Amino acid sequence: MSRVLVVVSAADELVLADGSRHATGFWAEEVVESVRVPREAGARVDIATPGGARPVVDAASRTEEFDAYLESISDELSAPLVLADVDPADYDAVVLPGGHGPMADLATDPALGRLLVSFADAGKVVAALCHGPAGLLPAVREDGSFAFAGRRMTAFTDEEERQGGLAVPYSVEGRLRELGAVLETGPAWSSTVVVDGTLVTGQNPQSSADTARAVLKALG
Numbered sequence: 001m002s003r004v005l006v007v008v009s010a011a012d013e014l015v016l017a018d019g020s021r022h023a024t025g026f027w028a029e030e031v032v033e034s035v036r037v038p039r040e041a042g043a044r045v046d047i048a049t050p051g052g053a054r055p056v057v058d059a060a061s062r063t064e065e066f067d068a069y070l071e072s073i074s075d076e077l078s079a080p081l082v083l084a085d086v087d088p089a090d091y092d093a094v095v096l097p098g099g100h101g102p103m104a105d106l107a108t109d110p111a112l113g114r115l116l117v118s119f120a121d122a123g124k125v126v127a128a129l130c131h132g133p134a135g136l137l138p139a140v141r142e143d144g145s146f147a148f149a150g151r152r153m154t155a156f157t158d159e160e161e162r163q164g165g166l167a168v169p170y171s172v173e174g175r176l177r178e179l180g181a182v183l184e185t186g187p188a189w190s191s192t193v194v195v196d197g198t199l200v201t202g203q204n205p206q207s208s209a210d211t212a213r214a215v216l217k218a219l220g
Contacts, residue, residue: 002038002042002093002216003092004043004045004046004094005045005047005048005090006034006046006048006094006095007047007049007095007115008026008031008049008080009025009026009050009098009099009101009104011024011025011056013104014101014103014168017169024099024100025055025057025058025099026061026097027058027130027131027205028061028062028067029061029063029066029205030097030098030205030208031070032069032208033208033212034127034208035069037209037212037213037215038212038216043219047073047077048081048083050106051082052083053080054080055077058101083109083112084111091124093125093126093215093219094115094116094124095129096132096133096135097132097208098129098131098133100131100166102134103134103169106134107134107138108137109138110138113137113138113139113140116138116139117139123197124198126199127215127218128153129201129202129208130156130202130205130207130208131155131172133154133201134172136153137175137179140179146179148199149181150181150182151196152184152194153176153182153199154185154192154193154194154201155172155185155201155203156203157188157204159188160188160203163189173185188204189204189206190204191210192204193211195214195217197218198218200214
């Protein structure tokens with residue numbers, strides 16, 4: 001049985017470029033599909049957050065369907081694993097769903113960075129979706145090298161940010177490029193998934209289910 005760790009942002013707000021605060025959290029569809037698809041395929045899925053804090057769903061992402069599934073896993077969301085306590089040896093894949101939350105906490109989380117470096121160096125599956133690739137940013141080795149430099153990936157694009165109308169504090173796409181990642185993006189709001197060996201990334205919420213299925217394929 002494959003073991004999948006879903007790392008969810010625990011942030012409930014994002015400080016925007018103008019200094020104002022925007023209520024945020026995780027994007028419902030992305031967490032739902034990141035958990036549901038592998039579980040339905042027989043994988044064991046655990047949820048972790050920074051500090052073991054209960055994550056908050058972004059109100060803009062809620063629907064009756066997603067709310068119902070989130071309610072079905074409410075006990076796990078209420079008491080997630082503490083990210084810093086996770087042993088990489090216990091899992092075959094790590095998945096970082098988005099929402100703007102990861103830009104506020106996962107992007108600078110040292111425990112997540114260490115976990116991702118361990119996964120990358122062991123050739124295990126690493127997946128990130130939409131703004132989840134912000135969580136790849138702290139994956140820097142002690143020698144200063146980015147664990148995913150030269151790897152092909154996608155993320156929520158600058159064009160999608162512009163169309164979304166939110167003045168985010170930085171460009172996830174831009175920061176990944178600066179670290180040496182090779183960004184490949186599809187049309188705005190298209191289901192776009194990029195697979196580079198054991199690295200699986202999805203561009204936006206529309207890519208949620210396809211990204212989860214690509215994770216299963218990468219797990220073999």
